[in-house]
Amino acid sequence: MKNEIQKFDLVILGRGAAAFSAAIKASEMSDGGMTIAMVGTGPLGGTCVNVGCVPSKYLLEASHAVFNPSHPRMLGIFETSVKHDFSEVMNGLRSYVAHARDAKYAQVIESYSNVKLFNGLGKFVDRKTVMIVGQDGKESATVLGSNILIATGSSPTAPPIEGLSDAGFLTSDTIWNLEDLPGSFAIIGGGAIGLEIGQALLHFGSKVTIIEALDSLLPQTEPEIGYALRAGLEKEGMKFYLRARVSRVSKSANGKSIHIITHNGEEIVEADELIVATGRKANTEFLNLAAAGVDTDPRGLVLTANTMKTSAPGIYSAGDCVSKKLFLETLAAREGVVAVSNMFGEDMKIDYDSATWAVFTNPQVAGVGMTENEFSKKNGSCSCRVFSLENLTKASIIGETEGIIKITVDPKDNRIVGMHIMAPNATDIITEGAYAVKNRYTIDDVIATSHIFPSFSEGIKLASQSFIRDMSKMACCVE
Amino acid sequence: MDKKNVKLRIYGMTCDDCVATVTRGLKEQDGVLDVKVSLKEGVGDVMLDGEKVKPEDLLKNRVFSKPSHYKAIITDQ
Ligand SMILES: Cc1cc2nc3c(=O)[nH]c(=O)nc-3n(C[C@H](O)[C@H](O)[C@H](O)COP(=O)(O)OP(=O)(O)OC[C@H]3O[C@@H](n4cnc5c(N)ncnc54)[C@H](O)[C@@H]3O)c2cc1C
Numbered sequence: 230m231k232n233e234i235q236k237f238d239l240v241i242l243g244r245g246a247a248a249f250s251a252a253i254k255a256s257e258m259s260d261g262g263m264t265i266a267m268v269g270t271g272p273l274g275g276t277c278v279n280v281g282c283v284p285s286k287y288l289l290e291a292s293h294a295v296f297n298p299s300h301p302r303m304l305g306i307f308e309t310s311v312k313h314d315f316s317e318v319m320n321g322l323r324s325y326v327a328h329a330r331d332a333k334y335a336q337v338i339e340s341y342s343n344v345k346l347f348n349g350l351g352k353f354v355d356r357k358t359v360m361i362v363g364q365d366g367k368e369s370a371t372v373l374g375s376n377i378l379i380a381t382g383s384s385p386t387a388p389p390i391e392g393l394s395d396a397g398f399l400t401s402d403t404i405w406n407l408e409d410l411p412g413s414f415a416i417i418g419g420g421a422i423g424l425e426i427g428q429a430l431l432h433f434g435s436k437v438t439i440i441e442a443l444d445s446l447l448p449q450t451e452p453e454i455g456y457a458l459r460a461g462l463e464k465e466g467m468k469f470y471l472r473a474r475v476s477r478v479s480k481s482a483n484g485k486s487i488h489i490i491t492h493n494g495e496e497i498v499e500a501d502e503l504i505v506a507t508g509r510k511a512n513t514e515f516l517n518l519a520a521a522g523v524d525t526d527p528r529g530l531v532l533t534a535n536t537m538k539t540s541a542p543g544i545y546s547a548g549d550c551v552s553k554k555l556f557l558e559t560l561a562a563r564e565g566v567v568a569v570s571n572m573f574g575e576d577m578k579i580d581y582d583s584a585t586w587a588v589f590t591n592p593q594v595a596g597v598g599m600t601e602n603e604f605s606k607k608n609g610s611c612s613c614r615v616f617s618l619e620n621l622t623k624a625s626i627i628g629e630t631e632g633i634i635k636i637t638v639d640p641k642d643n644r645i646v647g648m649h650i651m652a653p654n655a656t657d658i659i660t661e662g663a664y665a666v667k668n669r670y671t672i673d674d675v676i677a678t679s680h681i682f683p684s685f686s687e688g689i690k691l692a693s694q695s696f697i698r699d700m701s702k703m704a705c706c707v708e
Numbered sequence: 709m710d711k712k713n714v715k716l717r718i719y720g721m722t723c724d725d726c727v728a729t730v731t732r733g734l735k736e737q738d739g740v741l742d743v744k745v746s747l748k749e750g751v752g753d754v755m756l757d758g759e760k761v762k763p764e765d766l767l768k769n770r771v772f773s774k775p776s777h778y779k780a781i782i783t784d785q
Pocket of ligand 1: 246248276383
């Protein structure tokens with residue numbers, strides 16, 4: 230029997246961060262009047278809460294709690310070995326994820342009676358109609374939306390490496406099911422996900438080798454920070470193969486052999502377990518976007534204007550399935566809000582220029598705006614300063630001086646166009662950079678603003694002062 | 709003249725006065741030829757001159773702008 234078509238004011242494909250933020254905003258704007266269908270598979274909340282931000286930060290924090298007491302940095306504090314049980318930590322992680330999913334997603338959506346959840350994958354029939362396909366591959370419902378939001382996110386991919394599937398590997402989707410800690414890991418991919426998971430496993434006591442195709446870490450940030458982070462991780466025992474290409478993977482007696490080609494020729498990395506963290510692909514293949522007239526880029530990411538409108542009228546997109554540079558929960562949520570606001574006739578635009586991003590290793594890395602290189606390429610010249618945390622009182626008191634604050638300004642007017650930070654709490658203090666870039670503050674605005682002494686945020690003020698003074702000749706109380 | 713029919717879903721209407729307010733607001737917009745608003749269905753049917761006003765411009769009508777609590781989306785154009 231053919232399903233009757235159910236009509237909604239808004240059909241949302243996906244149920245992750247972008248989808249939830251859009252559903253809540255649409256409900257608020259219509260005072261609960263908008264009828265919304267939310268379509269998706271897998272646990273509510275999508276990537277961030279289930280297999281992304283939340284479990285990765287949980288694992289990192291737990292790993293630092295184990296690692297830091299055995300690596301004290303202040304005189305008179307002695308190495309202490311922390312008693313811990315990795316499988317209990319993983320149980321704690323999974324139960325925290327379940328709690329966060331329930332409290333922040335399942336219970337929240339239940340309280341919106343205008344939102345109806347559908348289980349299954351959406352597939353466009355035409356510009357307004359979406360067929361929902363259940364797990365059995367059969368059509369379970371058909372919905373019609375006055376507006377449609379594509380928020381189907383992305384999934385981990387693995388490169389076509391000989392022997393990889395046979396040898397088996399973990400990804401950021403599956404690692405959270407680990408019960409016991411393998412003695413060693415090889416991680417293909419030295420981006421944010423590989424480095425975060427890698428440092429967490431290293432801090433729990435595994436040997437970790439990162440294999441990366443590029444010749445530096447985190448190319449989105451300043452090169453000084455990429456080098457400094459690598460040096461810090463190497464000091465902790467992480468091993469790196471940069472400019473390395475994996476040619477083959479095979480099973481070995483105790484684990485896996487990863488054959489890599491480097492400038493030294495072929496080398497073999499042996500590891501008990503292998504993680505692939507080489508990138509993600511948009512979940513758009515199943516959607517039949519052609520039937521709706523929605524254009525994608527060559528990687529399958531949905532092309533949108535900065536209003537989140539796609540090439541098809543009435544169809545918007547938000548989150549990790551959108552063609553853009555940064556793939557973050559914060560942006561997914563913001564894009565959801567922008568899309569919905571524009572459905573109601575507002576002229577809202579997404580602002581990627583002052584979007585902050587982060588890598589939660591210890592020290593953390595965070596950035597906003599342009600790097601020195603990006604600004605110079607665009608404008609021919611720029612002015613920048615690199616401030617070392619060795620010159621920061623707070624950092625030297627706690628002995629964590631392996632950090633940098635780099636600020637780039639437009640030499641025409643000293644307005645801050647980019648800030649990149651490596652510091653223990655870079656993810657918190659980068660917000661000052663976001664305000665500066667968004668509101669076009671000058672370094673004088675930062676200098677004239679009160680900063681606590683001694684603190685890491687003071688480092689931003691000192692980095693700004695380094696444009697006008699030689700920091701080695703400055704007492705710590707100079708304004 | 710480029711005559712066009714645009715259907716709106718209108719939120720926030722609770723009584724006949726609301727219908728009158730929304731209808732009046734829409735009718736006052738340049739390029740709007742005719743307006744029919746239904747309280748029961750929460751919809752509006754607008755006939756407009758496409759040379760003078762775009763369907764999206766209806767959503768910017770003062771009757772849908774703060775501090776008004778009425779909001780609308782386009783359902784068909
Ligand atoms: C390990 C890891 C760590 C991360 N850490 C951070 C961090 O610290 N901070 C940060 O800001 N970001 C972080 N991110 C990125 C962040 O998780 C994502 O940017 C964010 O979750 C994207 O949300 P989304 O709504 O676009 O997609 P998702 O959350 O992936 O949701 C997409 C949804 O669409 C569903 N779907 C797929 N296909 C269809 C279809 N055809 N029809 C209907 N539904 C479909 C999926 O089942 C899913 O529910 C991390 C990501 C990973 C992997």
